[in-house]
Amino acid sequence: MTTTELQRAYRQKDVQFHHGKLVDMFCKDHDEVCCPACIAINHRACVNVDYLPDVAKGIQKSAELSDTRQALENVLTKMKQEQEIKTSKLTTLHHEKEKLSEEIENFKNELIKKIEELAETSKQQISSKYEDIRKDEQSALDTLGTAISTTKTNLQKLSSKNESQLFVNVKRSKLSINDCETLLREQTTGKKTERLKFVLNREMKENLTSMGFVVTAEDVKEYRAILYGRYKINPTRCEITSICTMDDGTYVIADYTDLQITRLDGNFGVRDHIKVSGNPFSVCRVGPKEVASLPYGINKIQFVSIGRRMELKTEFNVGSSAVGVSYDAAQDSLFVCHSNQVSIYTKSGVLLRTYEKNENGDRLFTSANQLALNVSSHIMFVTDENGKLTALSKDGKVIWTFSDSELRRPWGVCVLPGDIILASGMGSKNVLQIDKDGRKFGELLGASEQLKNPYALAFDRKHSKLLIGSSSNEIHVYTLSRK
Known part of the structure; x- marks a missing residue:
């Protein structure tokens, strides 16, 4: 053949x-x-x-075929995960580029606006100065005109044929001459010629010419809180374990007791709610009209659409004992606190990485509770059941660890403008404020506020208000300001 x-x-x-x-x-x-x-x-x-x-x-029934198939499936899964990670990185890179471009455009517009304001102020100053000089010069000109007219008349009167009249005119002309000479001395002696002049701020011009990017550091000042109000969510006791703010001015809370996600209007009144599969421990905003919920016990992330009405959408499984979820808009990913680690997932449920051990191989957490992200510095802050607040970089490096006798069983955490971190203590029933280097400023809210198990901290940047959820039927709302 x-x-x-x-x-x-x-x-x-x-x-x-x-x-x-x-x-x-x-x-x-x-x-x-x-x-x-x-x-x-x-x-x-x-x-x-x-x-x-x-x-x-016999290859069809062999262990080699089974092992090879399993190995291919495993390597295919790993390649797909790596593909998603690379795709996610590209998405993150694009978002960072767009964000920086937007910041530069905003910065440019602010500079242009400021320069236009300075130019308009300079024009007004020039107009005001011009009017002052014009009035002085016009007054002097009018006075000279009157004097010139008088002098011409006196000169004509010196041609009179009547000697008596001529004698009188001569005497009056002499007095007029003295007045005119006095006027001329006043107009010319000791007076500088005033001119309009624009003095360019060359330092500002040089700075604008040479600068590539301007970073302004906000003075680190601690906050003070004034009670704005307490708002009932439920006629009976309920545990409000998480709060997030939405773009339209509404708020979404996790009602652990009643197994529901509740939406509040801008005045903190209950607008509507939706039941979820378990007791929701955490909720976070993942889009203009979408939140992610983490019901305790079922170990799933559930997505809820927040439109004209609330609707359950997709979900995916996460590890056991998950209690906290946060969203990173720059990376378009979810950070989940469960057991002794923090895991990062795509919104489709692909595990990107975990933060479990430090550089020495020691465990980072005893039981990670909640997590807050500082978008500008790319640092995460994780509260732990062991009484610590840990600051981690995006590559998993421990930046600092905070613990204090005034903060017992830290749970809620959020980041304020100026890189101030707030952490609530379940055991100490208070809220501490900590600076970006892990040093305590002091107690923002203490025992006198009667915060019962303050699970949830959320900061409303638009209205500069701090919202606290706890084991009661109320949300405590405080207005924050710098000392």
């Missing part, structure tokens, strides 16, 4: 050909299938060479 005939005969059997020859040999020494040409050239010294039909018997 010719090679062409062999190919035609084996075409339906999915058998490969190499060098135009049928691949019907197997070298056990090299674990490689080959054709007679390869055997003659590359495997002539090999001892364990058999025909493929002989060694292939």
Whole structure:
């Protein structure tokens, strides 16, 4: 049978050909299938060479086939995960580029606006100065005009033929001459010629010419809180374990007791709610009209649409004992606190990475509770059941760890403008404020506020208000200001 005939005969059997020859040999020494040409050239010294039909018997039911299939599936899964990670990185990179471009555009507009304001102020100053000089010069000109007219008249009167009248005119002219000389001295002696002049701020011009980017550091000042109001969410006791603010001025809370996600209007009144699969421990905003909820016990992230009405959408599984979820808009990913680690997932549920151990191999957390992100510095702050607040970089490096006798069982955490971190203590029933270097400023809210198990902290940047959820039927709302 010719090679062409062999190919035609084996075409339906999915058998490969190499060098135009049928691949019907197997070298056990090299674990490689080959054709007679390869055997003659590359495997002539090999001892364990058999025909493929002989060694292939029973392959369909062999452990090798099962193991190979499982290995292929595993490597395919890993490649798909890596593909998602790379895609996520590209998305993050694009978002960062767009964000920086927007910041630069806003900065440019602010500079243009400021320069326009300065230019308009300068024009007004010039107009005001011009009017002052004009009035002075016009007054002097009018006075000179009157004096000139008087002098001309006196000069004409000196031509009179009547000696008596002429005598009087001479005497009056002498007095007029003295007045005119006095006027001239006043107009010319000790007076500088006033001019309009625009003095360019060359330092500002040089700065604008040379600068590439301007970073202004906000003075670090601690906050003070004034009670704005307490708002009932439920007639009976309920545990409000998480709060997030929405773009439209509404608020979404996790009502752990009643197994529901509740929406509040801008005046903190209950607008509507939706039941979820378990007791929601955490909720975070993941879009203009969407939140992610983490019901305790079922270990799933559930997405809820927040439109004209609330609707449950998709969900995906996470690890056991998950209690906290936060959203990173720059990376378009979810940070989940569960057990002794923090995990990052895409919104489709692909696990990107975990933060579990430090550089020395020691566990980072005893039981991670809640997490807040500082978008500008790319730092995360994680409260832990062991009484600590840990600051981590995006690459998992521990920046600092905070613990204090005034903060017992830290739970809620949020970031304020100026890189001030707030942390609530379940055991100490208070809220501490900590600076970006992990140093305590002091107690923002203490025992006198009667915060019962303050689970949730949320900051409304638009209205500069702090919202606190706890084991009561109320939300405590405070107005924050710098000292």
